Amino acid sequence: DTAVSQTPKYLVTQMGNDKSIKCEQNLGHDTMYWYKQDSKKFLKIMFSYNNKELIINETVPNRFSPKSPDKAHLNLHINSLELGDSAVYFCASSQVDGISTDTQYFGPGTRLTVL
Amino acid sequence: AQKVTQAQTEISVVEKEDVTLDCVYETRDTTYYLFWYKQPPSGELVFLIRRNSFDEQNEISGRYSWNFQKSTSSFNFTITASQVVDSAVYFCALSGYEMGQNFVFGPGTRLSVLP
Numbered sequence: 191d192t193a194v195s196q197t198p199k200y201l202v203t204q205m206g207n208d209k210s211i212k213c214e215q216n217l218g219h220d221t222m223y224w225y226k227q228d229s230k231k232f233l234k235i236m237f238s239y240n241n242k243e244l245i246i247n248e249t250v251p252n253r254f255s256p257k258s259p260d261k262a263h264l265n266l267h268i269n270s271l272e273l274g275d276s277a278v279y280f281c282a283s284s285q286v287d288g289i290s291t292d293t294q295y296f297g298p299g300t301r302l303t304v305l
Numbered sequence: 306a307q308k309v310t311q312a313q314t315e316i317s318v319v320e321k322e323d324v325t326l327d328c329v330y331e332t333r334d335t336t337y338y339l340f341w342y343k344q345p346p347s348g349e350l351v352f353l354i355r356r357n358s359f360d361e362q363n364e365i366s367g368r369y370s371w372n373f374q375k376s377t378s379s380f381n382f383t384i385t386a387s388q389v390v391d392s393a394v395y396f397c398a399l400s401g402y403e404m405g406q407n408f409v410f411g412p413g414t415r416l417s418v419l420p
Binding site: 223230231232233234235278280282293294295296297298299301 | 340342344348349350351352355394396408410412413415
């Protein structure tokens, strides 16, 4: 029944490692997003995909690479993890009707801790 | 550029008090959407309301009400007869109307409702 799901919920890893976070939505939406929430709770968009195509790519290091195998999935790969990457990462999805963007629905978040 | 300000960083109230969370936004768009999201201690982001810039009618949903005023670029949120379960961080967000517009979130207001 979960509309937007993310795995894993918690991820603890060493600096320099490569890791992935998976996101799936069963809402039939065609647009998906990744957000980063820092320790002060600031939410900032990282990427947006519409029908498997990148439409927003904010200023994030190229160590972060989103991959969308189909419009229900948007995974986030992070290479060479750094201490500053520690945050909660949220996936979201929405429906775009060709003109405007609908409400974004969020996954439960993945808390990444880099040691 | 779009910007959302939530000047109240933290608010504490005693149960059953009414509380208003302020949201002021900046945008050059003539059409846009405004949102409120709730982030309880469990961490997920819960959608509360979406309002488009054409509709300035106030909205009430149970103990929640929203006051949208274009003249002051504000979209304030009031909780009537607050309850302990209302304790959360509340985010106001702004989105452009057209496809590809990303969300801009305010910094959030942490509401603590004390028994």
